[in-house]
Amino acid sequence: MKSPVTARDALPLLGYAALAGVLLAPLGHYRGTRAEVDRAKVEEDSFPLSTYPMFSADRRGRLYLPHVVAFTAAGERRIPHYRHYGAGGLNQVRKQIARAVRAGQAASVAQQYADSLAVAGERELVRVEVVRARFVFDRYFAGRTAPSSEVVHAECAVGGTAVRCRVTRKSTAVIDPNQEPL
Known part of the structure; x- marks a missing residue:
């Protein structure tokens, strides 16, 4: 009971x-x-x-990400470490780069990265680009980690002077997801 x-x-x-x-x-x-x-x-x-x-928010299966890409003399893509731009942590630096690209100051970002790489003695890297890349989630998580397209906002030779540009390209590069940042 x-x-x-x-x-x-x-x-x-x-x-x-x-x-x-x-x-x-x-x-x-x-x-x-x-x-x-x-x-x-x-x-x-x-x-x-x-x-x-x-x-x-529905991102419709894609993401646009402003970031910096470095290149070797052979044309191999590398992602330089965020500390070449700032010391506040990855997310803080990522936001600063995105804000600079929106404000039309991508050339100063490229210049700072190139100067830092030159001082650090990164001899294999010869050029940096500030890009806004488009990543498609389905492709990215299936292992194809290269952006589907990107817009180059600025470029700078390591040890040189940055220039603004506006080049759109379809990306065919393969980025190794296991690569450590430089």
Whole structure:
């Protein structure tokens, strides 16, 4: 025979009900029209079902990434280490490079990388380019890690002077995913 619910049992039951309410509250973001739902996703997080665009935006299977590529005399692509541009960590440097490319200052990024490579004595690297590459997720995660296309915003010979440019190319290069940054 079951014992009846007592006053002593009420406090834990109220606690469980409150916890369930907190966990289910984010579902309220999905009420209303599509525009209202999208606006609510951006204006406030819906923890534990995070709907910030960083996590929920449809990227349509592709990503555009501004970054720096270095080349050997034989034309082999290498990704130089981020410390050649800044010491704040990979994500901070990545954001600084992206901001510089958007602001039309890609030549200064290329110059700084080239100067740093020259000082560091990276003799096998002869040229750097600041590019905005397009990566397709399905191809990338299938092992074809080269960008599907890229726009070169600036280039600089190591020890030379950077120049702005705007060259679009389809990439056929193969980048070794196991390569350590320089």
